[in-house]
Amino acid sequence: MTARFDPRAIRREFPILADPALHYLDNAATAQMPAAVEAALLRFERSLRANVHGGVHRLARDAVAAYDAARASVARFLNAGAAHEVVFTYGATSAINLLAHAYGERLAPGDEIVLSLAEHHSNLLPWRQLAARRGIELKHLPVTDEGRLDLAALDRVVGPRCRLFALTHCSNVSGAMSDVPRLVAAARAVGAPVMLDGAQALPHGPVDVRALGVDFYAFSGHKCFGPTGIGALWGRAELLADLPPFMTGGQMIRRVGFDDVEYADPPRRFEAGTPPIAAAIGLGAALDWMARIDWDAARYHELRLTTRMLVGLSGLAGARVLGPLDVNQRRGVVSFAIDGVDATEICRVLDARHGVALRSGYHCAQPLVTAMGFPGVARASLAPYNDDDDVDALLEGLEAIVRERGRAPVAVG
Numbered sequence: 391m392t393a394r395f396d397p398r399a400i401r402r403e404f405p406i407l408a409d410p411a412l413h414y415l416d417n418a419a420t421a422q423m424p425a426a427v428e429a430a431l432l433r434f435e436r437s438l439r440a441n442v443h444g445g446v447h448r449l450a451r452d453a454v455a456a457y458d459a460a461r462a463s464v465a466r467f468l469n470a471g472a473a474h475e476v477v478f479t480y481g482a483t484s485a486i487n488l489l490a491h492a493y494g495e496r497l498a499p500g501d502e503i504v505l506s507l508a509e510h511h512s513n514l515l516p517w518r519q520l521a522a523r524r525g526i527e528l529k530h531l532p533v534t535d536e537g538r539l540d541l542a543a544l545d546r547v548v549g550p551r552c553r554l555f556a557l558t559h560c561s562n563v564s565g566a567m568s569d570v571p572r573l574v575a576a577a578r579a580v581g582a583p584v585m586l587d588g589a590q591a592l593p594h595g596p597v598d599v600r601a602l603g604v605d606f607y608a609f610s611g612h613k614c615f616g617p618t619g620i621g622a623l624w625g626r627a628e629l630l631a632d633l634p635p636f637m638t639g640g641q642m643i644r645r646v647g648f649d650d651v652e653y654a655d656p657p658r659r660f661e662a663g664t665p666p667i668a669a670a671i672g673l674g675a676a677l678d679w680m681a682r683i684d685w686d687a688a689r690y691h692e693l694r695l696t697t698r699m700l701v702g703l704s705g706l707a708g709a710r711v712l713g714p715l716d717v718n719q720r721r722g723v724v725s726f727a728i729d730g731v732d733a734t735e736i737c738r739v740l741d742a743r744h745g746v747a748l749r750s751g752y753h754c755a756q757p758l759v760t761a762m763g764f765p766g767v768a769r770a771s772l773a774p775y776n777d778d779d780d781v782d783a784l785l786e787g788l789e790a791i792v793r794e795r796g797r798a799p800v801a802v803g
């Protein structure tokens with residue numbers, strides 16, 4: 391299985407990773423971009439650049455064709471029923487805000503939405519704003535000691551007024567994967583649709599939204615090896631068709647009169663104004679690039695590296711990992727703290743002395759990190775181009791930090 395998978399060959403496709411001294415383990419924040427995506431961006435700017443607002447000249451037609459092809463690539467990667475179920479947004483945050491506004495218009499005071507304690511602020515604050523605007527009740531699934539959604543609480547949290555589940559597919563802090571079949575069953579029992587925040591799940595391989603049985607799926611392009619400023623909201627056609635627009639403006643209408651308006655069908659109803667055309671085309675190229683990876687082998691590789699990290703961390707005095715220790719329940723996103731060393735200091739030292747790029751803090755999931763009793767965590771997150779060298783550089787750096795801890799302040803430089 392591993393013979394077919396060569397992380398170094400993958401790494402060679404990423405110009406920025408040509409530097410052998412760089413150990414990039416901040417993929418959950420933003421993954422790197424392969425040359426194939428750069429080429430797609432450059433091709434648009436040099437050969438197709440025009441608006442996608444229905445101009446009849448050649449460049450406009452070519453730009454529309456490339457934009458539509460990108461939408462089809464996203465639909466393919468998600469196994470969506472149709473390309474028009476894919477709405478381009480500026481990222482996961484804007485996808486969730488879109489849904490919170492549009493779907494929120496269909497809710498009445500006292501209706502309930504189920505979230506969890508593990509949500510990224512992007513899947514928490516838009517719903518909080520909606521709750522304040524329209525008198526919606528937010529119900530929170532707690533988490534287990536390992537930071538997984540505590541499904542034992544479903545009976546208590548889900549009631550007859552539940553109108554939506556809006557939950558993480560994979561936690562950006564603990565790496566824990568949500569048990570989607572059980573969540574979908576609980577939502578169906580009360581007739582509520584399910585939205586998954588897939589920002590951290592999709593970078594680890596294709597997702598089959600129909601097999602998952604969910605209704606909406608949000609994600610960001612820059613975590614999937616694509617450009618920044620682009621993402622998508624997938625929604626079942628019949629549900630999208632029933633939603634009002636969020637943003638209004640050009641190109642999302644069928645007809646505008648002096649005092650009335652007929653909106654276009656989805657997805658254009660939700661794509662007011664000039665979209666990030668190049669970025670959308672880049673996202674299509676990124677998902678086409680991802681589709682060529684052998685994900686069974688990549689998953690095996692990721693499991694192996696995740697295990698290597700967890701085993702290494704377990705041998706470090708004073709290190710505590712936030713998240714499931716069973717690698718089968720998580721993706722390669724590993725957050726940890728080391729007693730007596732500030733998480734940001736860990737990241738500074740790893741960067742300055744070991745060329746290892748990590749991220750520290752609450753990771754925009756402050757309720758989760760706080761509830762788990764951490765004052766902040768350092769996070770290492772994997773992509774298919776990472777290999778044993780990256781993990782070993784991380785562990786060696788951490789061992790040095792632990793050795794120095796208590797002697798003197800760990801000075802960078």
Ligand SMILES: Cc1ncc(COP(=O)(O)O)c(C=O)c1O
Pocket residue numbers: 418419480481482483484510512513558560561562587589590610754
């Ligand atoms: C789980 C999760 N949801 C949503 C987001 C927001 O993504 P973006 O900032 O690209 O909109 C992130 C980003 O870190 C995330 O990890």
